[in-house]
Amino acid sequence: MVDHPLPVATAYQPPSAKPWREALAPALDFLLPHLCAHCRCPIGREPGVCAACWAQLSFITAPQCHCCGLPFPYDLGPEALCVECLERPPSFTLARAALRYDDAAKPLLLGFKHADKIHWRGLLTKMLLPQAAPILAGAAGMIPVPLHWSRLLRRKYNQAALIAQELSALAAIPHRPELLRRDKRTTPHVAMNRKQRQKNVTGAFSVPKKFHTDVAGKTWVLIDDVYTTGSTVDACSKALLEAGASEIRVLCLARVCHDI
Numbered sequence: 123m124v125d126h127p128l129p130v131a132t133a134y135q136p137p138s139a140k141p142w143r144e145a146l147a148p149a150l151d152f153l154l155p156h157l158c159a160h161c162r163c164p165i166g167r168e169p170g171v172c173a174a175c176w177a178q179l180s181f182i183t184a185p186q187c188h189c190c191g192l193p194f195p196y197d198l199g200p201e202a203l204c205v206e207c208l209e210r211p212p213s214f215t216l217a218r219a220a221l222r223y224d225d226a227a228k229p230l231l232l233g234f235k236h237a238d239k240i241h242w243r244g245l246l247t248k249m250l251l252p253q254a255a256p257i258l259a260g261a262a263g264m265i266p267v268p269l270h271w272s273r274l275l276r277r278k279y280n281q282a283a284l285i286a287q288e289l290s291a292l293a294a295i296p297h298r299p300e301l302l303r304r305d306k307r308t309t310p311h312v313a314m315n316r317k318q319r320q321k322n323v324t325g326a327f328s329v330p331k332k333f334h335t336d337v338a339g340k341t342w343v344l345i346d347d348v349y350t351t352g353s354t355v356d357a358c359s360k361a362l363l364e365a366g367a368s369e370i371r372v373l374c375l376a377r378v379c380h381d382i
């Protein structure tokens with residue numbers, strides 16, 4: 123197994139604010155306002171979405187599967203589980219996502235992941251907060267789902283690490299990206315079914331031996347952008363549990379929702 127040739131924590135670091143930039147900010151905001159992430163209309167000083175597009179976003183709320191957070195159309199009770207979690211219990215105990223991954227959410231998520239829209243990270247992190255409390259309670263730290271070093275080199279940043287960094291600062295919980303690494307460059311999951319996704323990520327993640335003592339006996343929160351079948355976060359969770367973690371929880375920006 124080849125050691126990671128880049129620091130695993132590598133992620134875009136925003137440049138420190140310059141005085142001239144601060145002084146010119148009101149004029150620049152007037153001349154070059156931020157555009158809505160979805161419809162591209164001007165929205166002003168902060169990056170985000172306009173009121174009309176915000177209203178289109180579908181935030182996930184209870185009732186939902188107690189384990190994976192899949193929203194239910196009606197209340198089945200506080201401990202109710204979806205069919206997937208009943209038939210194939212995942213290795214993590216709790217997973218929650220802010221948004222349904224639908225046509226309104228896709229431009230935000232895809233722009234953030236593939237189009238360098240890293241200035242949306244603050245907005246996206248704040249969207250997580252309503253779902254975050256039970257996931258973060260008692261956690262020792264948060265760990266972004268790692269990219270393979272070759273993908274990180276090409277993309278220049280790990281979108282999950284940016285969210286974990288922001289949330290770590292807001293929640294005062296350590297960000298520990300070095301605890302998990304992706305050893306295999308997996309094929310993108312688009313158009314794969316659950317079985318193919320599971321096979322694709324089997325053995326893809328590991329905890330470096332030198333961090334086993336850090337990981338052992340603690341609860342960790344995995345951070346990812348989109349939860350589709352849960353195969354990737356489950357593979358990450360298994361690697362952390364094998365290294366001795368006591369519990370793994372998951373927080374994602376959005377999730378694919380299907381009927382129960």
Ligand SMILES: [Zn+2]
Binds near residue numbers: 203
């Ligand atoms: Zn479930």
